[in-house]
Amino acid sequence: MRWWVAVAWIEELIREAEKVVDEVEVYYVEGTSVSADLKKKQVSLATISQDCGLGIRTIHKGQIGSSSTNDPGRWRECLKAAVASGKFATPQEWTGLPGPEPLDTTPLAFDAGMQIEPGTARDLLDDLLEGAAAHPADVTSGSAGLSSMKVTLANNHGIRYSDRSTSVSVSLEAIHGQSTGYEFGHEWSMDRIDPVAVGERATFFACESADGKDIPTGDYDVLLSPLAYAELLGNVFVPALNGRNVQAGRSRLAQSLSQQVANPMISMYDDPLLPGADGSIRWDAEGTPTKRLDLIKDGLLCAFAYDLKTASRYGQKSTASAVRGGFGGAPTIGHHNFVVDGKRETVDDERVLYVHNIVGAHTANPMSGEFSVEFSNAFWMEGGEFQDPIRSAMFSGNVFDLHHVISGLSRESRAVGSLILPSVKINKQHIIGK
């Protein structure tokens, strides 16, 4: 579909909507993706998918309505459903949708050369298997996926933004005896992905964790890998920085603005313009121009994240934090590239309990921050080297409290979804041994 064709029906939709509501916003996504899966070492299936999603939001006298469909041909029905839905919404303060800004139109996370083809997926799987062969673990499953997406945002104040993005992802699972290993990678460009390394790490962890020993219950200095840290941060801490949760009384950090909420070495920010990051974009899901949002600076809580809806209602300003889940979803408060930063140092010199991943972080208490999870691929580490593996143990604590006792951030960071994190060293954490 050529762009002007798409414009035609979107323009018509906006004209129709203006007859019945004050404001209208159209979000349209079209994408193609290809994926291929490994079953053991064989490529077992290949999938191609053509997706589209249309999300319409209407605002009339402070009542916000929305609807979505994956069939743009039914936009009239979708608009009708959005208008009808607005009539049930409780009216709220509303400061208006944004108008257009002269933004740079060059996409920030788009690889024009990426071939969204089965052959590319096959090559990625071959590379995964090549890396996996470095250690004697058995591959159980794996996958490679490529996708290209075009997003269009339009509203009746004249915004007509569009953005293209690409993504490539690989993952591999391996087993060695009764010890498992999992690794993955995702990037927006083919140059940045390293499937050989991903395959190697998966079988490395499966092998290295074999014949683990139990440890006694006690307090230990723990080094959480970016993966393990992402589980705790993403399930508990990040939602507490969401302005909606803060205003609704669902955040433990609600009353902590300008207070110390983490060790002074820690800063957290959302940088939507971070070069090379997957989530980089110049405007958020409602068309607000993006810029860096400092949430925690040197341990001090300095801001919460807002979209237009929540900001309007509570007399705040949008922080350009609106995102949309999937194809055609309504905007919600989220982030683009969420970074944990601070003074970097070597954190694996002294003997420490290294935790590559954890099992069950989504069962943490998002209000109080209490968690109790199982280790996955945990080791004693010293001088930067993996030493004795730990078979299994439970790690219990509080996500909010542990941020006060973080004692070091590793030099390297890694992207885990939209979180960009270092490994974090945390002193004296409670471990329940077997």
Added chain:
Amino acid sequence: MHGISYYDLRHVTGEVTHIDIDNGAVESAGTSFFNKAILRVLVKSGWGILQIDNYTPCTGLKFDELLERAAKLAIITEENVVLGDVPRGQLPVPPVKENPRDIGIEEKAALLAEIEKSATLPLITNRRANYIEKNEQVRFADSSGNEYSFAMSRSGFNVLAVASRNGNVQMGYEREHSIDGFNLRHQQALGTKAANLAISLLDATLAKGGKMRAVLDPELAGVFAHEAVGHASEGDLIQEGNSVLVGRTGERIGNENLTIVDDPSLHGFGFDPVDAEGAAVTRTEIIRRGVINAFLHSRESLAAVGNGIAGHARAMPGEPPLVRMSNTFIENGDSSKEEIFAECKNGIFLAGSRGGQVDPGRGIFQFNAEYGYLVENGECTKMVRDVSLSGEILTTLHGIVLCGNDRKMSPGYCGKGGQSVPVSDGAPHILLTDAVVGGSGVD
């Protein structure tokens, strides 16, 4: 067509209605609609799969073109897939008492608002209630001439209450989801129940971790069955070698009193009239009287692994079928709840579920209770919060020493391979010895 040994097409259309009420304000309410199909084509070297948005049913040349496109994808595959022969047939979708589609959204919103409002109590700082209703029309056809179609409606609600005092923030949560029709009436008490739980948790202490005897309520014991046994018995994981249960059919894994079942034909939240690749659904006893009895299978994993029953392939609209659980439960035993607490004597009672996770290859699982009580001399005493359980599949089940006679199912969703499907889990009260309980409390 050349080289194609089998194909199937699953086309799902429908609409989703939702209402979200947050602290008395209707945040959003409305309807969205979708149309998704998936065409799977099997050639000698494996599967080629087309996922199609806005599918218009077609025949003749147009359909042949789709088959051709899917078959071409299999250029890169290399697995000789065999599909097992399976019983066919479709169960009737149980009639609903009151069809949610016959009720206007105004009435739904008003009823939901009452549930949300009933959570208004001192110390409650936030109340939130959601209603979700999914109506799906499913059409399935395969190259062997099997055709099925049915309509299903799933609806229900969640209510959350958050209590807060001096920086201590706790939550209570209740939910009801079913295939039995509209269920928002006469449920106001659940908002109050969620609020009371949140308030009680403000005074609960953190559980102290360690090994102990634990009584699990039916909801949590159901999650235990789901996490500790269900996933590891999924035929695709067995086929990949990613389960500790590989090759253990016939082995004793628990006591005589332990039978664990997955039954997609049961009229629970995980009910399917026919599975996602057109196989008949039936009760599968994964563990029978303590012995590993049968794995859950798709046609493909049945042919590759055996030792189990097909009819367990499930899929979200437009997504490829995966081997999944449906309604998973521990069968009733013969103990009363009182006997179980008396036998526990000193330990912990764990209730409600905040979900769980398993690493089936390693055989390690973890799940979390909403709340609990210390058990002293067979009586519940002090309330505890934020308590979880972990264990190893191959050893923990031996610790189930008593099963009650009061099985109850609870609805939920289960995630696998990026797909979330409706399920229900359940059990009677059970007594677990040597439970590894996690909690960050100290003496």
